[in-house]
Amino acid sequence: MNIEFRKLPSVEEILSDERIERLIVVGYPRPMVANLVRKELESIRRQITNGEKCPELPDIVTAVVIHAEDVVGCSLRPVINATGVILHTNLGRAPLSDEAMAAMHAVSMGYSNLEFDLPTGARGSRQTHIESLLCEITGAEAAMVVNNNAAAVLLGLSATAKRKEIIVSRGQSVEIGDSFRIPDVMRQSGAKLIEVGTTNCTYAADYENAITPSTVGLLRVHSSNFKVVGFTHEVSIEEMVAVGKKHNLPVFDDQGSGCLLDTKLYGLSEEPMVQKSIDAGVSLVFFSGDKLVGGPQAGIIVGKKEYIARLRKHPLARAVRIDKIRLAALIITLLHYVKGEAAYRIPVWRMISATLPDIDHRAQVWNTGTNGLGEIIDGRSMVGGGSLPGGTLPTRLVAFKGETGKKGAAFVLKLQQTLRNYQVPIVGRIENDVFLLDPRSVLPEDDENIKNILYEVTGKLLNLF
Ligand SMILES: *Cc1c(COP(=O)(O)O)cnc(C)c1O
Secondary structure, three states: OOHHHHOOOOHHHHHOOHHHHHHHHOOOOHHHHHHHHHHHHHHHHHHHHOOOOOOOHHHHHHHHHHHHHHHHHOOOOOOEEOOOEOOOHHHOOOOOOHHHHHHHHHHHHOOOOOOEEOOOOEEOOOOHHHHHHHHHHHOOOEEEEEOOHHHHHHHHHHHHHOOOEEEEEHHHOOEOOOOOEHHHHHHHHOOEEEEEOOOOEOOHHHHHHHOOOOEEEEEEEOOOOOOOOOOOEOOOHHHHHHHHHHOOOOEEEEEEOOEOOOHHHHOOOOOOEHHHHHHHOOOEEEEEOOOOOOOOOOEEEEEOHHHHHHHHHOHHHHHOEOOHHHHHHHHHHHHHHHOOOHHHHOHHHHHHHOOHHHHHHHHHHHHOOOOOOOEEEEEEEEOOOOOOOOOEEEEEEEEEOOOOOHHHHHHHHHHHHHHHOOOOOEEOEEEOOEEEEOHHHOOHHHHHHHHHHHHHHHHHHHHHO
């Protein structure tokens, strides 16, 4: 018998170690910890069989603690987004209104008439709850909702263009982040992508010249995360519809952000609006629920009855359907638009429309907690989330410059890292060695909390630097 095996501690021995006991005291379930201990011992047994030595008890305990923290500690949790990017995809995009959250709560606590027609007692469709609302807001004939916009585009093209040709401008054949590439989604759907024009210029005639007997439609894609400047030409949605009409072809519009309010009223550049595309005669518009709509993750499709009917009947529709909880939140978010209260009830629009004096006041409050290390400067916030490329809003920032030189840069990095690893992480951004916190993308309810966290963290760092 290999002598190393005799050095192996028992499960009980490890469980009674002080560090393991502490894990259990702070709420790690005992059976889970015991299971991790057994797994660790098994792996050590294999190592010994392979000729390795038995590790010391403290090292075994460390390995178990790390595994336990991996299982429980890395879980999804709230973060304060002080980056100034309102629709931050990595931070979960749109925060929801109180009313939308209440609706999710209500529908998830028990049962609902999700697919049940109460007047007749017959089977219903989950889409009926939201279709008229979407038609009312956008002016479309028909509508449906799926899991997210990528799924909406995939379903749309699968149901209309499989083994057929769809014409898209080369300048719009884009990657929108997280490796979502329009050409790849089109390939998945079985549609054949015909790119026309050049990267910077596409004309109506380019679409016309590419039409063949296999063409089933023209597709516009909103180049949501970049802007081509200089010598450019894009075909307007109205012109595309005119070309489509002439050849009896539908126009599809992947808008991405899906704007329902006029961004120009908020000091931003013009963003394509869903209503305008429907007005122009587009057959299907695809957009996200959690970008400028300001609701939960969802893919919204509005347009002509005959096309929506084809999408609904496609087998993929079932595979990409929306769940009841997000459906409930989306309905209430859309109701804010119908009631004309979107700009002040929907958090992303409240953030977009926040005034400079208001943001300045909040920055002042935060800065009272920085132990004199912060200062307030002018800056720009971004809408983000694949909307308004290049569009920014003026803001006021709490800035930490540290001192000039190496010590300053080290302080700035340490502050960023400490705040990011706080129990309630605060995420900011660094620009030219300056750490910046932007109140625009933060819910005002968090202001007092942020001030207190800043006070504690900067107080500790003052002693270190
Ligand atoms: C964001 C975006 C998508 C994907 O939407 P998700 O809801 O994230 O799936 C598709 N197309 C465009 C143009 C986008 O901007």
